[in-house]
Amino acid sequence: MPGYKGHLAGGAALGGSTIAAAVYFSYLPKDIWLLAALFSIAVMASLFPDTDTESKGQNFFYSIMALTDVVLIINKYYEWAAILGLFAMLPALGKHRGWTHTWWAMLIVPAPIMILPWIFFREDWMVTLPFYLAAVVGYFSHLLLDREF
Template sequence: MSMFREHWLGGLTAYSAFFVVSLITTISVSIIYGLPFDWNPTISLDPLGILGCFVIALLFGLWPDVDIKSRSQQFFYTVLFVLNASLILLLQRYLEAALLGLFAMLPILSRHRGWTHSKFTMILLPSLFLVIPIYVEYPNWATGWKKLPDLFDSLVKWEGLPDTLRGGLTFYLAGLIGYASHLHLDGILFRSRKAQQRKARTNQ
């Protein structure tokens, strides 16, 4: 059963706690050691960045329930439709639109509390906030996939890589925390998969 209200509140609450602790740490270390206030890459001090992180935490707190008919599913598929239509009609980014459409089909092909409720997915999915900035900003994609080792070597040596990853880390953590709050409320985060399966068999 989807718990729409509990999950969006859970995502916001979890990220709020993280943000407050991280902000206090940032200010304290900056004052004590004389560091600039932007030394901590785990949070943004930009108002729009802060707002974006809270929105991301909320959305990722809802995301896992897209695999079942729910308010979360209706919301996300509406957003994905608008985004996909924009990629096709406005930006003419057909490859990205096709990949987004392919990804959008995956949750409804799985069982409820399948891969969308996996701890592995919790870690992997927010990494889009690390990968997409690299995809957008890295200038040497023209190398082509036929020379993948050369492309990877060039990417590792790219001077802009550390700053790009640093910029995405803030949003990655927001997504991770929101996702973790969902799994925690569902009783999955700190329970092994075997324990979950045993509980499911017991309840049958």
């Protein structure tokens, strides 16, 4: 079982190669900010399953989430800051290698990335689909490295 550095590397490798393939086959535009956001989501999602236990990965993940929350609050995106805070706490509701290490969590946990923009802003799901898929790919890399399949 790899540690947080292994999961970061796995998320970066699988996320980066998936994004590169999507650009190559013209599924994604060559927009540096979009690609950076997708890559960041994949890498962060690769750490999510281990946020249910005290670890360096958990500390890194929550440091980034806290920083993101502060930026949202400073920019007066209070609803998004509250949502991020709520979803960041969910792993604490289970035991280590419990629900966070399942294939169904890999598909359900990132779902708010697509659902919430539709609820709040009536954003077309096709706009948020790449962000959802980036999270699923990152999450998948974690489960794959932990040999959960």
